[in-house]
Amino acid sequence: MRFQKAIKRMIALGTGAIMVGSSVFAAADLANYPSPFVKDGKFSGVLVVGDKAAAEDVIGISDIVSSLQFAATKKAATTAAGTVAVEGDAWQVGTSNHLELSEDGSTTDTIETLRNITTYIDKNNLKALASGSVSNNKVTSPFNQYLYLLGPGSGTTLDNGYVIYSENDGDVSADFLYFKSGREIARYLIEFTTALESDVDDSAGSASSTGLFLTDYQDVDLTLFGRKYTIVTAKRQTTGGSEMVLTLMGGAGKDTLIEKQTKTYTISGKDYETTLNFVDADEAQFVINGQTSRKMKDGDTDKLSDGTTIGVTDVLYQDYAGGIHSAT
Numbered sequence: 001m002r003f004q005k006a007i008k009r010m011i012a013l014g015t016g017a018i019m020v021g022s023s024v025f026a027a028a029d030l031a032n033y034p035s036p037f038v039k040d041g042k043f044s045g046v047l048v049v050g051d052k053a054a055a056e057d058v059i060g061i062s063d064i065v066s067s068l069q070f071a072a073t074k075k076a077a078t079t080a081a082g083t084v085a086v087e088g089d090a091w092q093v094g095t096s097n098h099l100e101l102s103e104d105g106s107t108t109d110t111i112e113t114l115r116n117i118t119t120y121i122d123k124n125n126l127k128a129l130a131s132g133s134v135s136n137n138k139v140t141s142p143f144n145q146y147l148y149l150l151g152p153g154s155g156t157t158l159d160n161g162y163v164i165y166s167e168n169d170g171d172v173s174a175d176f177l178y179f180k181s182g183r184e185i186a187r188y189l190i191e192f193t194t195a196l197e198s199d200v201d202d203s204a205g206s207a208s209s210t211g212l213f214l215t216d217y218q219d220v221d222l223t224l225f226g227r228k229y230t231i232v233t234a235k236r237q238t239t240g241g242s243e244m245v246l247t248l249m250g251g252a253g254k255d256t257l258i259e260k261q262t263k264t265y266t267i268s269g270k271d272y273e274t275t276l277n278f279v280d281a282d283e284a285q286f287v288i289n290g291q292t293s294r295k296m297k298d299g300d301t302d303k304l305s306d307g308t309t310i311g312v313t314d315v316l317y318q319d320y321a322g323g324i325h326s327a328t
Helices: 002-031 055-071
Strands: 132-135 140-149 162-167 173-178 186-192 221-224 227-236 244-249 262-267 270-279 284-288 301-303 309-311 315-317 325-327
Touching: 132 221, 270 315, 270 325
Parallel strands: none
Antiparallel strands: 132 140, 140 186, 162 173, 221 227, 227 244, 262 270, 270 284, 301 309, 315 325
């Protein structure tokens, strides 16, 4: 009898210990829910409902299934969507509220283009469009720079330069800023607030009301897009016309050489040994690192075998004994 009682007490005590242990174990597991039921995005377990289960048990296990389905996912590292890191001088296109996302390239859709945000940008948007001034031997003329989006004027067809969700040539589907092939993206405008004056000469350099050459513009420096350029040639399109063409040249270095003089210039870490090989009344020829350029006039350029471009902005040829023969 004493032995049986001892067995009963041991059984009762053992059951109590098991219940306590189960409570502690369950509490530890639920604190880390959905573990250990879900690991690496996968459910590992079995859910059982008896044949005679009560309605509330069925509803309860349905809730558990829904919870585990939501939990059975695997987190992946993400990056900030829609953000682009831009270095240097940049203008961010944006609106105070929204910009419509167009479905396709159809011109029949009501679409919002860059011109719905602004018609142009200037020095307030890009440092490269800073105002400046240019001087010659007649006057100093201040100027402003503008970039008209999709071309100037209200008559521009606004079916270009809008955001579209599409697939690019690399089979990537995303939202893109869309421009039609062969269409104008923008037009640059430089506005002189006071006239930049020049005499008008003929090809011989003599003053002529019907001449084409605006000689006071030539060899004048001006800074556009944050870069220094030299006006190499300046010509009217027609005799007596108001339209003109300017040829500008800019680069990593500029210097003047006397005929047969040699200098070495370093550009992007590479040395270029340059000799002015030949000069005549209107042409110059160079030998650069052993490569002979073609004969170039003012405004002409030539490309070396490594892709470097050289150009001539001025040729001086004094045709008398002791005269200067040089090129810039």
